[in-house]
Amino acid sequence: AQSVAQPEDQVNVAEGNPLTVKCTYSVSGNPYLFWYVQYPNRGLQFLLKYITGDNLVKGSYGFEAEFNKSQTSFHLKKPSALVSDSALYFCAVSIPEGTYKYIFGTGTRLKVLA
Amino acid sequence: ETGVTQTPRHLVMGMTNKKSLKCEQHLGHNAMYWYKQSAKKPLELMFVYNFKEQTENNSVPSRFSPECPNSSHLFLHLHTLQPEDSALYLCASSQQRTGSYEQYFGPGTRLTVT
Numbered sequence: 550a551q552s553v554a555q556p557e558d559q560v561n562v563a564e565g566n567p568l569t570v571k572c573t574y575s576v577s578g579n580p581y582l583f584w585y586v587q588y589p590n591r592g593l594q595f596l597l598k599y600i601t602g603d604n605l606v607k608g609s610y611g612f613e614a615e616f617n618k619s620q621t622s623f624h625l626k627k628p629s630a631l632v633s634d635s636a637l638y639f640c641a642v643s644i645p646e647g648t649y650k651y652i653f654g655t656g657t658r659l660k661v662l663a
Numbered sequence: 664e665t666g667v668t669q670t671p672r673h674l675v676m677g678m679t680n681k682k683s684l685k686c687e688q689h690l691g692h693n694a695m696y697w698y699k700q701s702a703k704k705p706l707e708l709m710f711v712y713n714f715k716e717q718t719e720n721n722s723v724p725s726r727f728s729p730e731c732p733n734s735s736h737l738f739l740h741l742h743t744l745q746p747e748d749s750a751l752y753l754c755a756s757s758q759q760r761t762g763s764y765e766q767y768f769g770p771g772t773r774l775t776v777t
Contacts, residue, residue, distance in 0.1 A: 553705070583765060590729075592665065592753050592768030593706075639706065651766070653706035 555639055555654035559602040563662050570625040570657045572640030580642040582623040584614055587637040587656070596638075599623060610634070619658045631663045666690040667735060669754050669769035675760045676744065677777055678766060684739040684772045686754030693759055695737040696766065700751040712757075 553574045562568045574580065581600050583592040597608025604616045614625045625638060640654040666689045676682050688695065697709040711719035712731040726748075728740040737754055753774050755766040 585768075590770065592667070592669075592755070592770045593664065593766075595765040595767065598765055641706075651708060655703065655705050 550648070551642075551644070553642055553652050553654040553658045554637075555640055557657050557661060558655075559658045561660045561662060564632055565629050566631040568659065568661070569628050570638050570640075570659060572623045572625065572627060574621050574623065574640075574642050574652075575656060576642055576644055576652070578644055580644055582614075582616060583641040583643070584612070584625050585639045585641060587635075587639065593639060596625070603627065607642075630659075632661045632663050635659055635661045667754060667756055667767050667769035669752075669772050671772060672770065673773045675775045675777060676741070678744055680745075681740070681742040682714065683741065684752055684754075684773045684774075686739075686769055688735055688754075688756040688767070688769075690756060690758075690767060691732055692756035692777070693732070694757045694768070695731060696755040696757075697737065697739055698755065700753055700755040706753070710739075716770075718763040723747075741774075744774075746776050749776045750776055763775075 555572055583598045584596040587593045594614050597606050597614055599606045599616045607613045612627050614623055616623050617654050636660050637656045639656045643651045668687050670685045694713045696711050698706040699709055708721050709723045715731050716742040719761045726743050730738040751771040753771045756768045758765040
């Protein structure tokens with residue numbers, strides 16, 4: 550079965566420290582990969598995506614993600630966390646072949662401590 | 664903010680009621696989606712419309728009935744719901760349904776079924 554895993558329900562990091570939110574996937578073919586963020590009482594907001602090319606993708610608010618095909622991972626990173634980064638983060642994949650399908654992970658709550 | 668609006672933002676309904684959720688996108692996108700977001704579960708794709716045609720129905724119970732009169736508007740008609748249908752219902756749109764385009768989400772409708 551095709552799936553996306555976010556192994557950590559919650560990640561705590563001190564403000565100013567680097568952060569990583571993990572995502573691994575198990576899908577056939579060559580998926581497109583996305584990260585979204587959700588703030589309280591809001592819908593999901595697009596952060597960045599990997600389609601092809603450079604494995605390191607830069608996105609909004611200083612976030613970046615590294616695509617690793619051999620490890621089927623797409624971890625989200627930021628060099629220096631801000632308290633305002635505290636939110637729920639979702640990894641998603643879409644399958645470009647045939648009928649498209651978006652699959653989301655269960656989400657990781659990031660808490661940045663002042 | 665994202666160009667996708669949803670009304671109402673909150674809805675409480677009894678199991679015998681009939682209500683509708685509305686979504687409107689102001690982005691000129693061709694594809695629109697309904698998702699269900701429940702706590703501790705992955706985001707569940709319910710329906711997809713591409714150029715007003717329904718292209719995906721993820722085994723959603725018939726008590727949920729979508730309607731897409733044009734590329735800018737999407738409705739979710741609800742009737743005889745169950746308490747387990749209580750969740751956040753998110754609408755999203757994207758430029759195309761090819762899978763390489765990010766989705767833009769509305770703020771959601773928090774539905775409580777009593």
